[in-house]
Amino acid sequence: MEIHSYFSTNYLQNTYIINKKDRQETIILDPFEIEAPLFELLENLELEVTSVLLTHVDKQKWSSVQSLKRIYGTIEVYGGIDDDRKHDLVSVKELDFFETCGISVQPIFIPGHHSDSLMFRMDQFLFSGSLIGAGLIDKADESFGRALLIQCLQETFEELPKQTILFPSSGPPSSVGAELKTNYSFRHQERLTARISAKLFSEEISR
Amino acid sequence: MFSRHLCTHSGCNAFSLGSDSYCAVHHPDLSRVYQELENEVATSGVITNKNLTGLGFKNKSLRARRWIGCDFSNGNFEGCTFDESSLLLCTFEGATFVSCTFDVCETMEISFSGANFKDCTFRDSKIILTNFNGAILQDCQFIGTDLMYSRFIYAYLSRTLFEDCNLKAVHFIESNLGNASFRFSNKEEAIYDAV
Numbered sequence: 001m002e003i004h005s006y007f008s009t010n011y012l013q014n015t016y017i018i019n020k021k022d023r024q025e026t027i028i029l030d031p032f033e034i035e036a037p038l039f040e041l042l043e044n045l046e047l048e049v050t051s052v053l054l055t056h057v058d059k060q061k062w063s064s065v066q067s068l069k070r071i072y073g074t075i076e077v078y079g080g081i082d083d084d085r086k087h088d089l090v091s092v093k094e095l096d097f098f099e100t101c102g103i104s105v106q107p108i109f110i111p112g113h114h115s116d117s118l119m120f121r122m123d124q125f126l127f128s129g130s131l132i133g134a135g136l137i138d139k140a141d142e143s144f145g146r147a148l149l150i151q152c153l154q155e156t157f158e159e160l161p162k163q164t165i166l167f168p169s170s171g172p173p174s175s176v177g178a179e180l181k182t183n184y185s186f187r188h189q190e191r192l193t194a195r196i197s198a199k200l201f202s203e204e205i206s207r
Numbered sequence: 208m209f210s211r212h213l214c215t216h217s218g219c220n221a222f223s224l225g226s227d228s229y230c231a232v233h234h235p236d237l238s239r240v241y242q243e244l245e246n247e248v249a250t251s252g253v254i255t256n257k258n259l260t261g262l263g264f265k266n267k268s269l270r271a272r273r274w275i276g277c278d279f280s281n282g283n284f285e286g287c288t289f290d291e292s293s294l295l296l297c298t299f300e301g302a303t304f305v306s307c308t309f310d311v312c313e314t315m316e317i318s319f320s321g322a323n324f325k326d327c328t329f330r331d332s333k334i335i336l337t338n339f340n341g342a343i344l345q346d347c348q349f350i351g352t353d354l355m356y357s358r359f360i361y362a363y364l365s366r367t368l369f370e371d372c373n374l375k376a377v378h379f380i381e382s383n384l385g386n387a388s389f390r391f392s393n394k395e396e397a398i399y400d401a402v
Binding site: 014174181 | 211220221256280296300318337340358378380
């Protein structure tokens with residue numbers, strides 16, 4: 001499997017191009033904008049986009065998907081939206097695995113932020129979208145959602161091999177092991193939980 | 208570019224070195240790996256897709272090369288120079304750098320998470336979107352360097368100088384900056400608190 005990254009200077013976000021070695025058909029993960037340099041990169045690599053993976057569907061990414069369809073024709077789009085007539089995509093939220101471009105993909109649904117927030121695991125690589133970047137977790141809409149998001153991410157990460165390389169939508173790459181050690185949100189949440197537990201237990205003892 | 212294969216030694220979960228079948232721990236002939244890499248560095252301008260995890264380099268010139276998708280995690284670099292190099296999508300997690308130079312170097316989407324830097328310089332370089340989370344930097348100098356969007360979360364910076372650097376959107380959350388100096392740098396544009 002080969003991975004190439006493209007950094008959109010307009011949106012300050014990463015788009016990933018993933019293909020199986022010696023195969024022309026390729027996956028684009030989270031296309032933020034179909035800019036000339038991205039198209040040039042695809043042309044130089046002699047790749048043809050046949051599949052798009054979306055870690056979360058928004059207006060900007062959906063517009064890029066439409067541009068890709070105009071360039072490459074039929075494209076299979078995978079995301080986490082359920083029962084949506086507005087977006088013509090295959091919902092993989094409930095699946096354990098699916099295959100596209102000869103690559104086995106594990107969609108991982110993470111609650112707490114958007115209802116369609118997915119991470120995609122392929123081989124030893126995890127594409128986390130905007131849910132988690134190096135050292136930080138994306139903001140959720142409210143405190144319960146945020147706590148749930150952090151807890152679900154932490155539990156997911158603890159089950160994954162530590163050497164799994166993490167490719168987020170924004171910011172530099174990292175690894176699962178490094179995030180468990182240095183992610184501010186994980187550590188902050190642990191401290192918060194410890195403080196609350198200590199307070200609860202001390203109140204119970206004093207009763 | 209990235210491509211990884213697991214070590215074929217039974218029960219080993221590490222990635223294999225380069226195009227070989229074994230990782231640095233189980234490889235039967237590491238000297239050949241070093242020799243092959245040395246030949247490639249001498250003859251090729253672009254080194255892509257190499258797993259060089261756990262290897263050590265002493266007084267080596269790795270300068271004026273493009274390194275793409277290479278994994279140097281847990282490596283040891285002493286007296287090495289990356290001057291005029293360009294590094295893209297490489298990882299140096301847990302690596303140790305002693306007296307290394309990264310002058311006129313361009314790095315983008317690199318992870319130095321948990322790495323240890325001692326007496327290293329980054330002069331007139333572009334260290335963009337680079338991950339220094341949990342790294343320890345001692346007696347290091349960043350001079351005239353653009354560090355835009357890089358992250359130093361939970362990093363420990365001791366006697367480290369940022370002189371005339373661009374620190375726009377650089378994250379220093381929970382970092383120990385006690386002994387760091389930010390002379391002529393736009394430190395007010397850096398981020399110190401997680402919101």
